[in-house]
Amino acid sequence: MKIAVLGTGSVGQTISGRLIELGHEVMIGTRNVKEASARTLKDAYGNPGFGDWLKANPGVKPGTFAESVAFGDIIINATQGSNSAQALHSAVPGDLKEKIIIDLANPLDFSQGMPPSLIPALSNTNSLGEELQKTFPQAHIVKTLNTMWCGLMVNPSLIGGGNHINFLCGNNTEAKVRVRQLLNQFGWKNENLLDLGDITNARGTEALLHLWLRVWSVKQTGVFNFTLVS
């Protein structure tokens, strides 16, 4: 499958690398290819700068956000939540028509100190997922994977035999079926995928970030996930 990954940070890198491993064609989207490809600075967690990562992952093609959206049969939004709408606005609107956008971003607000809160206009009675769906009604937004560290998104078997939970939600049933298939390729078992319903349920999964960030702070690692006991 041709898949576009928007965002060149550690989430975008991790997702893209795994997709290549699974045999997909991948274009990774950024605002400015030349500028992003020149980045060599590691991030706070030691992840390589995008330029170095790209050299180590020659199977991944870099492109602008617009080129990536045009390329992908499925779009994966791994941009920062505060920039997601802008990234998608730079696409040719017709290129988003009937396309699935897997939204795994969170609308984190770093302006009020650490840990971040959520962008007020995209929280409590709204969410990034539903805002994207309202802004791009021609696309099918499916919110998933946003409640965990990116290493687990694409490789759930790293912990607990892969038995922990991944929520999904979205308005289009067929889109959710196709997203499940991709999640299965990542290693997610169907019994660990919980469909919450329509895209307004992104309010629930994005709100979990408030708790996730605090558990991460206590555990000093992101290698954990939530699950349900009943």
Add this chain to the structure above:
Amino acid sequence: MKIAVLGTGSVGQTISGRLIELGHEVMIGTRNVKEASARTLKDAYGNPGFGDWLKANPGVKPGTFAESVAFGDIIINATQGSNSAQALHSAVPGDLKEKIIIDLANPLDFSQGMPPSLIPALSNTNSLGEELQKTFPQAHIVKTLNTMWCGLMVNPSLIGGGNHINFLCGNNTEAKVRVRQLLNQFGWKNENLLDLGDITNARGTEALLHLWLRVWSVKQTGVFNFTLVS
């Protein structure tokens, strides 16, 4: 121990009943004892009206909020989050001095439709737990148990052999030690109690309600809880 439970709804009833079972002395607090004791209407889930419940639980003494706070060595806040500060304001301020208030309420806002959101002023960059601590600095607020159905709060072994998670947070270390002891009496094992730190972490656990309500809606039962896999 003498324990005051503020709030006569199903949460207050469940907590009070369990405390009596454990041999504690319990006063259950309400705004107006006469009015509350006259209630015979069952709630939407078939729980008895407070008057009928009180007859069936003669070990529990009813009292006003002020009388209850004066009575209790420990106060448990099981009022609706929107009313919690008001309930505590009706106490004699000196009666709150150095007392532990276990806050298991959530600041649910039913004014924007179902499922409820959180009261804007008590969410995202604030929380009910920390608002109560700011409002009543003479007391020690410990936030815990607010992330699950009340039946599980007092009897975690109902599911998963009791192995699921209960978060706690608060500014006073000694208060948290005493709250842990009470949680142990309810059946909580220490390895399933995660201390997140100071009371600002209530933002994390109260935000989980957004997700809890949606999982509840899918499962059509509250008999589940979250846990961590790592």
